[in-house]
Amino acid sequence: xxxxxxxxxxxxxPVVKEWTKQRKAEERNRRSRDSRRHIYSGRVNFxxxxxxxxxxxxRHASHDxxxxxxxxxxxxxxxxxxxxxxxxxxxxxxKWNYFSSTLLVQFRxxxxxxxxxxxxTADPRGTLIIPxxxxxxxxxxxxxxxxxxxxxxARPIDPxxxxxxxxxxxxxxxxxxxxxxxxxxxxEGFGPIIKxxxxxxxxxxxxxxxKGQSVVAARRLIDECCYVGSGCPLLIVHDMDKAGFxxxxxxxxxxxxxxxxxxxxxxxxxxxxxTDLGLTLKDAQKYALQDERFQFSGHFQDDxxxxxxxxxxxxxxxxxxxNAFTSPQFVExxxxxxxxxxxxxxxxxxxxxxxxRRAIAVASINAKIEEAMEGAIEEARKTKIPxxxxxxxxxxxxxxxxxxxxxxxxxxxxREN
Numbered sequence: 526x527x528x529x530x531x532x533x534x535x536x537x538x539p540v541v542k543e544w545t546k547q548r549k550a551e552e553r554n555r556r557s558r559d560s561r562r563h564i565y566s567g568r569v570n571f572x573x574x575x576x577x578x579x580x581x582x583x584r585h586a587s588h589d590x591x592x593x594x595x596x597x598x599x600x601x602x603x604x605x606x607x608x609x610x611x612x613x614x615x616x617x618x619x620k621w622n623y624f625s626s627t628l629l630v631q632f633r634x635x636x637x638x639x640x641x642x643x644x645x646t647a648d649p650r651g652t653l654i655i656p657x658x659x660x661x662x663x664x665x666x667x668x669x670x671x672x673x674x675x676x677x678x679a680r681p682i683d684p685x686x687x688x689x690x691x692x693x694x695x696x697x698x699x700x701x702x703x704x705x706x707x708x709x710x711x712x713e714g715f716g717p718i719i720k721x722x723x724x725x726x727x728x729x730x731x732x733x734x735x736k737g738q739s740v741v742a743a744r745r746l747i748d749e750c751c752y753v754g755s756g757c758p759l760l761i762v763h764d765m766d767k768a769g770f771x772x773x774x775x776x777x778x779x780x781x782x783x784x785x786x787x788x789x790x791x792x793x794x795x796x797x798x799x800t801d802l803g804l805t806l807k808d809a810q811k812y813a814l815q816d817e818r819f820q821f822s823g824h825f826q827d828d829x830x831x832x833x834x835x836x837x838x839x840x841x842x843x844x845x846x847x848n849a850f851t852s853p854q855f856v857e858x859x860x861x862x863x864x865x866x867x868x869x870x871x872x873x874x875x876x877x878x879x880x881x882r883r884a885i886a887v888a889s890i891n892a893k894i895e896e897a898m899e900g901a902i903e904e905a906r907k908t909k910i911p912x913x914x915x916x917x918x919x920x921x922x923x924x925x926x927x928x929x930x931x932x933x934x935x936x937x938x939x940r941e942n
Contacts, residue, residue: 569614569615569616570615571611571615571619571623571628572628572631572632574611574614574615575628575631575632576632576636577610577614578607578610578611578614579607579629579632579640580639582603582606582607582610583598583603583606583640583643583645585606585851586598586602586603586605586606586851586852587643587644587851587852587853588853589852589853589856590853591853595644596644596718596721596722596852596853596856597644597645597646597669597717597718597721597852598643598644598645598646598851598852599645599646599647599714599715599717599718599848600624600625600629600645600646600647601621601625601714601846601848602848602850602851602852603629603645604621604624604625604848605815605846605848605849606851608815609815629645644668644669644717645668646667646668646669646714646717647667647668648667648713648714649665649666649667649670650666650667651665651666652664652665652666653665653666653671653674656924657924657926657927669717684905685902685905685906687898687902689894689898690891690894690895691887691890691891691894692887693884693887695876695879695880695883697876700731700750700751700755700756700757701755701756701757701872701873701876702872702876703729703731704725704729704730704731704757704870705728705729705730705756705757705867705870706728706729706730706731706757706758706759706760706866706867707730707731707732707733707746707747707750707751707757707758707759707760708725708730708731708732708733708760708762708863709732709733709734709735709743709747709759709760709761709762709776710732710733710734710735710762710763710847711734711735711761711762711763711764711769711772711773712734712735712736712764712847713734713735713736714848715734715847715855716732716734718852718855718856719732719856719859722856722860724856724859724860724863727860728863728867728870729867729870730760730863730867733746741790741791743776744776744790744791744793745791747759747776747777747797748791748793748794748795748797749795751797751798751799752794752795752796752797752798753795753796753797753798754798755798756873757798758798758799758800758866759776759777759797759798759799759800760799760800760802760862760863760866761773761776761799761800761801761802762802762803762804762847762859762862763801763803763804763847764804764844764845764846764847765803765804765805765806765808765809765835765839765844765845765846766819766839766844766845766846767821767823767825767831767839767844769804770825770829770830770831770835771826771829773801773830774826774828774829774830776797776799777793777797777799778793778828779791779792779793780826781826800866801830802859802862802863803862804845804847805832805835806832806834806835806838806845808858809845809849812850812854812858814845814849814850815845815849816843816844816845816849817843817844817845817846818842818843819842819843819844820842821839821840821841821842911936914929914932917932918932
């Protein structure tokens with residue numbers, strides 16, 4: 526009987542498939558060799574080892590030992606913090622979708638007391654709009670945003686706590702008056718960490734984030750606010766990968782291929798004052814950040830910010846994401862970068878003169894308001910509530926509290942006249 530080689534391959538291919546996969550992984554990553562015994566000595570379930578990994582990984586990603594404070598952590602950061610441990614203990618890679626939508630959810634549901642104080646953020650999906658407030662209230666449907674809203678809503682209201690004073694801030698939102706630089710982050714998810722660290726307030730910077738390539742609105746904002754001579758530079762933060770460097774370049778210029786193929790979505794009018802903060806390869810090495818396998822394709826444009834060393838690293842099919850930082854590391858890294866480029870912000874002389882004179886007027890008005898406050902509150906405490914108040918408010922077209930104020934104002938005017 527003759528046996529064809531194809532018949533032999535057909536029989537043994539399923540048997541050696543996993544071994545071939547493992548050997549290729551070992552060639553790419555020596556840690557895969559260390560975990561070989563797990564694969565061939567019984568399959569280890571991720572759920573069984575989650576309790577060994579999650580608590581320490583969360584603390585590592587969130588806790589700053591120097592200040593002894595905890596930051597919030599994005600799901601992606603937590604994934605990076607425990608990915609290697611899952612690989613070493615289970616002998617195989619844990620997939621992002623399974624980690625974020627199944628394993629993490631199950632672990633928190635099964636260990637509510639342990640994870641009660643964990644602040645793990647996810648990108649907001651949608652918006653909660655609160656009607657009839659003194660200003661527009663739109664709350665992103667994200668973990669921390671909704672938690673904060675519910676916490677504030679549960680607090681008892683003191684009806685006599687009246688913030689009647691004029692705001693002391695100069696009423697401008699313009700570049701060069703309210704902020705001294707625009708920080709662009711190529712991905713969302715770092716907003717809560719930046720807010721907790723008070724970075725925007727400390728450095729007087731506006732912050733904008735986009736997923737992937739910038740939208741036209743972001744480019745227009747940059748064009749009109751960060752041009753050379755405006756005094757408001759653009760600072761860019763991105764992943765250490767080819768896409769990140771491309772995003773940084775295309776924020777301020779038009780790609781040749783876009784112009785050649787009539788794909789230009791926004792034409793810049795100005796030359797932009799821009800600084801690429803990274804992530805750089807040297808930064809990643811300093812913080813010992815994890816790299817990951819990622820297939821490189823294409824080539825680098827002539828205007829890329831990537832150095833020769835960084836290009837070679839990325840061409841070896843590796844990349845390093847910002848999410849590889851723990852929250853304390855990211856704060857430390859970003860503060861160090863901003864400190865090199867920004868000083869204490871004070872606006873131009875013309876703005877400063879206007880702001881000084883306005884401050885005199887506001888201080889005088891607020892003093893008079895404070896004088897009147899005590900008597901007004903005492904009068905309110907002694908006032909009797911009129912009969913039929915609810916019925917009158919139900920007939921009003923305006924929201925109940927505005928209708929209530931109009932009713933009180935009418936009664937006061939009638940009494941005084």
